[in-house]
Amino acid sequence: MKSQKRPRRIARELALLSLSQISGKPEKLAERQLNDLVVAALRTLRGEMQEALETAVAEVIRGSDRLKNSETNAATLSSARAMVTEAIELTQSAINRLGTAIDLPVFIQLAEERTQVRSYAVEIISTVYRRREEIDVILSEAIVNWQLNRLPKIDRDILRIAVAEILFLNTEEQVAINEAVELAKSYSDDEGRRLxxxxxxRVSNKIETKAGV
Structure with missing residues (x-):
């Protein structure tokens, strides 16, 4: 059995999940082994899973209290139903994170080029840290009617990885965009994916305009 994910796609996913857990110092990154990155990624997934479940429980409690403490009318029922629906979606998100936590080490173990997975994941993380200021300026200029620091962290990191690949890692713009959208399908929501x-x-259009394409 072989992994259906290409080494670079696995590396992007690994970089995204371990980015917040790994030191950005070049000398430290160079020492990181593949297992270090996997452990960091699993920590991130565990944290997201716990947060989703805690929020889901809170929504169920809110919905239950609203039904108990208010008169049973259409507005109250509708509101409570919305809370329960939100709780179900959050629980599903936590289950998906659990599935990813199980699958990720398997994908990496089955990858034919595990050395490539490690080296490219480290290269992405290192580039994002070293070029963070430049990357964030570019992204801030491309975000319409919003601020980069107000985006969910996972969305910010997906964007940073894509820009790092386009500008500094010689990845074709369309490939980087497509891969970012694929990551968003797994780790963001529909609104985040569209954003x-x-x-x-817009980043791609700006680069092409500067290049005179």
Whole structure:
């Protein structure tokens, strides 16, 4: 059995999940082994899973209290139903994170080029840290009617990885955008996916304009 994910796609996913857990110092990154990155990624997934479940429980409690403490009318029922629906979606998100936590080490173990997975994941993380200021300026200019620091952290990191690949890692713009959208399908929501796609399209257009394309 072989991994259906290409080494670079696995490396992007690994970089995204371990980015917040790994030191950005070049000398430290160079020493990181593949297992270090996997452990860091699993920590991130565990934290997201716990947060989703805690929020889901809070929504169920809120919905239950609203039904108990208010008169049973259409507005109250509708509100409580919305809370329960939100709780179900959050629980599903936590289950998906659990599935990813199980699958990720398997994908990496089955990858034919595990050395490439490690080296490219480290290269992405190192580049994002070293070029963070430049990357964030570019992204801030491409975000319409919003601020980069107000985006969910996972969305910011997906964007940063894509820009790092386009500008500093010689990845074709369309490939980087497509891969960012794929990451967003797994780790963001529909709104985040659309925002990421739109922001990166504007970044690409700006790069092409500067290049005189």
């Amino acid at each position: 990421i796609n739109g922001v990166l399209r």
